[in-house]
Amino acid sequence: MDDIVQYLQARQEEMVVLLRELVLIESPSNQPELTAQMGDYLEKTVQEMTRATVTRLPSDDYSPHLKAEWGEGDDQLLIVTHFDTVWPEGTLEEMPFKIEDGKAYGPGTFDMKAGIVQALFALQAIESINQSFDKKIVLLMTSDEELGSPTSKPYIEAEAAKSDAVFVLEPSQGEHGALKTARKGVGTYDITIHGVSSHAGIEPEKGASAIEELAEQITYLSNLTDLDKGTTVNVGMIDGGSSKNVIAEEAHAVVDVRVQTEEEMKRVAPLIESIQPENDDTRVDVKGEIYRPPLEKTDGIEVLFERAQALAKQYLSIDLEEESTGGGSDANFTAALSPTLDGLGAVGDGAHAHHEHVVIEQMPKRSALLAMLLCEYGQSS
Template sequence: MLDPERLAPQLREGALRARADLVSLLLELSAIDAPSGGGDALGRFEERLAAELRELGAEVRRHPGPVGAQLEARLGPPAGEPILVLCHYDTVWPVGTAAERPAHVADGRVHGPGTYDMRGGIVAALGAARLLGEQLERPLRMLFTPDEETGSATSRELIVRLGRGAAAVLVTEPPLPGGALKTARKGWATYVVETLGRAAHAGIEPERGVSAIDELVDALLAIRALADPAAGTTINIGRIEGGELPNVVAPRALAIVDVRASRVEEQQRIDAALTGLTALREGATIAVAKRHGRPPMERTPQIAQAAVRAIALASLLGIELGEGAVGGTSDANLLAPLGIPVIDGLGPDGRGAHALDEQVIVDSLVERTALIALLIAAL
């Protein structure tokens, strides 16, 4: 293995020299909208990305899917346990956003939609591969997915397959404010709770009706009682609908419930309780459907060990790297429960994910490029 102590200053200088190129690539990529859900815009981004990867000497494999293709890039020697760098190229911004609010540089930052989540991470990953170039002594896989923002339904199989074969997985999502790694993330699941009853005139013969709304209200009270914030388990009833008119006993009602849990057992407890709900009223029915979810990313021994190593390597670059927990999910949640050493939050520091003030700090973009390169070489 390359000696990290000798490699670190070289990577740092290389990243500093690449500063202008990193910024211009970030501006260029941020000029292409790529909203989750497929379509032409996603295809344009994917083509641009593939061209960039081929220019780096990568063998690019395209995995087509119903909401866009996953791009897999292979670099370095063919034999050995690879490092996997995991990025998503979809954003939450619809077509037209890049033209409406073009990315630009101001105050040492690149501002614009998608810069922080996660074009900056993509640029740092590409820059890292470029910095290592011929020095790459182990296989490097890079995976770029099109549907992370909507739950990775079509990408999760490939993510897990490539993750299982990797020595470690580097995820270039935004870090915690200040740049710390994300070594624990809550799990997420959403459920649709639907109740059915029987309509009747509320004045003339209410006894003939069965209220789906009453049934739903009782179910929601029970659901709310399942929360345990002290254990990291929170429940948000994000939407309710149902009923028809004030004088009609409601025949149907529905709620959408968002569940966050820090621990796998907690997520399972809530899942069992929700899917086990039964109607309290004769003539009513209740159906609970799990819409999608990601398991909690607990700070497993593998993750803790990888973080310790990453923090030590970062110090060789003069970076004081911290770590912490966060509520939101990423594709790292899919890998953590499998015992895969995953390091998340490696993208550049900035702020405003999914917000109008989205931005990336250029100094951090440079720093992360060197850091990702060092991790690929020496983790």
């Protein structure tokens, strides 16, 4: 293992060079022509750096996802990354790539272009020491994670189901780079109320206010929150009505739902999906779902985490911690299918925020941690 650590420590500058290249190609999820450029660049890079076989996985609405493979065999290990970001085109003008005090700043650095860099160098390190594997290694690089992985989800689930372990290179948490061993499930609901419009001054009795009905439903929804159980139902956006003297014909709300356990998911989802109007003259339409199930810490996750902790301590002198988070990731999908370790990506701060950055000296270390996990789990025992 020491040779992996040394190999990667010597590549810190190359890692920063590649990170800069990746950040300079802006890749907002909803602009497929841009994420496609990012995918092309990554396809070329992974083939220059390693002996991977790369396949493009078609996406109906977004740019193709990439699947890189090393070795062969029926058993496999899976690494999950995404190359889209939440930052719109042009962000680099206000938020340029820069290095200050040992940190690399820029859109997508932390979430999760540095994670991709770390994965590619980890695989290069493994090839350089001629480590042999009994298992195939599959690296997925997807283009729509920040949208909830609408088109990459089936690919991720299919690969996870075939894998003995899954490593997700989402950012780590906190200044010490804790891994994420539990994540909340995430849902979005669009609620539309259809009322009956009428003149509020002349014949108010003929109307049925969609806004009043929505107010009732907001109270109902908010009461589904149970902080002790880790469940939140947040009506985050509302709109409705057409004029102050018209009884509102339509009103609309967008609701964010987070659940910590499957039990809570099963309690809350039907209560939202079967909403009935208080006022029978109005109608309620509910669209949406809990699209990412909660990632609950299993025994398999515990074993993976303890192994990572031991490797980090022995070879990197890092005291690895674990945390849970309210944010979702592709780990929510994979954990239901195979033991999953998430937050294995960069150490830094500011995902989706203007101070987004990674700590440069941690990049080779985190890359080495992934490489060591692959070496350990790549042998059938």
